[in-house]
Amino acid sequence: MSHQCKGKVRHPTRQGAIIALRRVKNIAMDIYQCPSCKGWHLGRTREASRCADRITQVLDRHAAALAKRMEGRNG
Structure with missing residues (x-):
């Protein structure tokens, strides 16, 4: 995991990130694929x-x- 991902939860699949996003229930957040680790993270829109x-x-x-x-x- 790169230093850019430090402190972030890495989801190996897009579907896993979507499930995590639904659990958070924060409309100001979205998922994105990380260019460093190729995993998926949650972040603010x-x-x-x-x-x-x-x-x-x-x-x-x-x-x-x-x-x-x-x-x-x-x-």
Whole structure:
């Protein structure tokens, strides 16, 4: 197993990955064939990844603004 697969569950067949995906019941996940190990993994869909990235950006911006406000009050 390559370093790209570290921490991921490898399913030897597409059908096995589909069964695992149904058990997870997460609509924001999909299966993909790994180019490194040729097995199948579960992962977030591109749409879910973009959404998570956007949420992180917004939260980071709000945290920075809050820290700046708090600094102004304490300084």
